[in-house]
Amino acid sequence: MSKSIFKLVYVLPLNNLTVFALRSLDKILPGEWENIVGFENTIRQVTGESDTALIEQIGARAIQLYNDKSEGYQRAMWLYQTIDSTGRALGQAALAGKVTENVPFLSIVNRLTPKPEKAQTIDLCMKLVTEIVAFCKINGIPGDSVGDFVKALGDYGGESLVRMAALVCFDGLVPLGPNFIKQTEQVLGNLTPKDLDSNPAFKAIKEAVPGRKTADQLTFIGASFESVKGWMGNFVESKGITPQSVAANLKTFVDIADDKMDYFGAFLDISTNYYEHTGVQTLARRLVERAVAEI
Amino acid sequence: MLRKVSIAIGTLLLVGLLAVGGCQLTQLKASQPSDSAKWEQIEEPAIAVDKKAIINGGEFNKFFPTADGYDRVYTQEKNGFAEAKLNQNGNTLAMLSVSDTASNPNAALKYQNSERALAGYPLVEVGSTATSLLVAERIQVKVLSRDTDFTPADREAWLEKFDLTGLAQLIN
Numbered sequence: 001m002s003k004s005i006f007k008l009v010y011v012l013p014l015n016n017l018t019v020f021a022l023r024s025l026d027k028i029l030p031g032e033w034e035n036i037v038g039f040e041n042t043i044r045q046v047t048g049e050s051d052t053a054l055i056e057q058i059g060a061r062a063i064q065l066y067n068d069k070s071e072g073y074q075r076a077m078w079l080y081q082t083i084d085s086t087g088r089a090l091g092q093a094a095l096a097g098k099v100t101e102n103v104p105f106l107s108i109v110n111r112l113t114p115k116p117e118k119a120q121t122i123d124l125c126m127k128l129v130t131e132i133v134a135f136c137k138i139n140g141i142p143g144d145s146v147g148d149f150v151k152a153l154g155d156y157g158g159e160s161l162v163r164m165a166a167l168v169c170f171d172g173l174v175p176l177g178p179n180f181i182k183q184t185e186q187v188l189g190n191l192t193p194k195d196l197d198s199n200p201a202f203k204a205i206k207e208a209v210p211g212r213k214t215a216d217q218l219t220f221i222g223a224s225f226e227s228v229k230g231w232m233g234n235f236v237e238s239k240g241i242t243p244q245s246v247a248a249n250l251k252t253f254v255d256i257a258d259d260k261m262d263y264f265g266a267f268l269d270i271s272t273n274y275y276e277h278t279g280v281q282t283l284a285r286r287l288v289e290r291a292v293a294e295i
Numbered sequence: 296m297l298r299k300v301s302i303a304i305g306t307l308l309l310v311g312l313l314a315v316g317g318c319q320l321t322q323l324k325a326s327q328p329s330d331s332a333k334w335e336q337i338e339e340p341a342i343a344v345d346k347k348a349i350i351n352g353g354e355f356n357k358f359f360p361t362a363d364g365y366d367r368v369y370t371q372e373k374n375g376f377a378e379a380k381l382n383q384n385g386n387t388l389a390m391l392s393v394s395d396t397a398s399n400p401n402a403a404l405k406y407q408n409s410e411r412a413l414a415g416y417p418l419v420e421v422g423s424t425a426t427s428l429l430v431a432e433r434i435q436v437k438v439l440s441r442d443t444d445f446t447p448a449d450r451e452a453w454l455e456k457f458d459l460t461g462l463a464q465l466i467n
Contacts, residue, residue, distance in 0.1 A: 142369035
C-alpha cells in the first residue's frame with residue numbers, strides 16, 4: 001500500500017521553495033493559507049478539539065477511510081502526486097533548453113523536448129483536470145442538483161483556493177504571459193488526440209481522465225478549461241495580478257537574478273510541487289471533516 | 296552573452312538556495328516530535344462491513360435543513376455519508392452531517408449510555424464542538440460548531456430542523 005495519510009501530512013516540508021512560493025501568494029490572498037503540517041495538528045486545526053482520546057478516535061477513523069481504496073482518496077492522492085512529477089519533468093526539459101541554447105552537441109535535446117509553450121499549455125489544462133477529478137474522488141458529487149455541485153466547487157478556501165491561485169500564477173501568467181487564457185484556448189482549439197497522446201502530463205494521468213477514447217478525453221479537457229476560464233480571468237483582473245507582480249512577490253523569498261518569465265516558470269516547475277503539497281493538506285482536511293462527523 | 300551568463304548564475308543561485316532550503320528542512324524535522332510513530336500504533340485494519348448494505352450519501356441530501364438568512368453548501372457525498380456547511384454572510388457557522396453507522400458500527404455504541412433525547416432520539420455531545428443523535432438506531436445526524444458563537448443550544452436547534460422522520464423512513 002502507498003504511504004498512509006498521517007505519514008504524508010507529517011513529512012510535508014515546513015520550509016522549502018514550494019512553501020516559499022505558496023507564501024508569496026499571501027499578498028494576493030491574505031491569510032488564506034497556513035502551512036499545516038502533522039496529522040494531530042491537522043485534526044486540532046480542522047475540528048477545534050483538544051481532547052487527546054477524541055483526537056485519536058478521529059485520526060483512527062480518518063486513517064481507516066484513507067486506507068480503504070474503494071473510497072477514492074488514494075486515487076486523488078495519486079493524481080496530485082503524479083501531475084506534479086510530470087510538471088517537474090517538463091520543467092527540467094524546458095530548463096535544459098534554456099541552458100543548452102547554442103550548445104551544438106546538446107541541441108538534440110531541444111528537438112526531443114516538446115515546444116515549451118504548447119507543453120506548458122497542456123500542463124496547465126492537465127492540472128485543471130486533475131483538480132476536477134480529484135475533487136470528485138475526495139468529495140463525491142455533493143448535493144442533488146447541478147447548482148449544488150457548482151456551489152460546492154465554488155466553495156474553495158484555504159489550501160484549495162491557494163492551489164488554484166498558484167495554478168493561475170505559476171502555470172498560467174508566469175510562463176505564458178498575461179494572455180494565457182486566450183493562448184490556451186487557441187492551443188486547445190488546434191490540439192489533436194495525437195498531440196495529446198504524445199504529451200507526458202496527459203500520458204501520466206490519462207487513465208484517470210474521463211472519456212473512453214483520447215478524442216473524448218480531449219473534449220473533457222476542453223470543457224474543463226471552458227468551465228474554469230471565467231473564474232481564472234476574474235481572479236487575475238480583480239486581484240490585479242501580472243507576471244511581474246507574481247515574480248516581485250517571490251523576490252521576498254528568492255532572489256530572482258533574471259526576470260525572463262518563461263525561464264522563471266520553468267524553474268518553478270522544477271523546484272516546486274505545490275499541487276502535491278496542498279493536495280495532501282486538502283485530503284487530510286476532508287478526511288478529518290468526515291471522520292469527526294462519522295465517529 | 297552577458298545575459299546568458301547572468302541566467303547561468305541565476306540558476307546556480309537558485310539551485311544553491313534549494314540545497315540550503317533542504318538542509319534547513321532536515322534540521323527542523325529532527326526537532327519535531329514524531330506524531331507519525333504514534334499513529335502507526337493507532338492504525339487498525341478496517342472492520343469488515345457489508346458495503347452493499349450501506350446507504351448512499353446522496354439519499355440523505357433531501358433531509359438536510361435550511362432556513363432564511365442561511366446558506367447551505369453541500370461539501371461531501373460519499374457512501375454512507377453526506378455533509379453540508381451552514382454559512383451566514385460568508386462565514387461558516389457549522390457543519391451539518393448525516394452518516395450511516397453501518398459503515399462504522401462503533402459510532403452507534405455511544406448512544407447506549409445516552410441519558411438525553413431530542414425529538415424522541417438519543418442525543419449525545421461529542422467533544423466540545425459536536426452534538427449528535429441516532430435515528431432509527433442506525434442513522435447518525437451530527438451538527439459541529441465551526442464558530443465560537445454557535446453554541447450547543449444552536450446545535451440542538453439545528454438537529455431538530457433535519458427531517459428526522461424522513462431519515463427514519465430510510466430504514467423502516
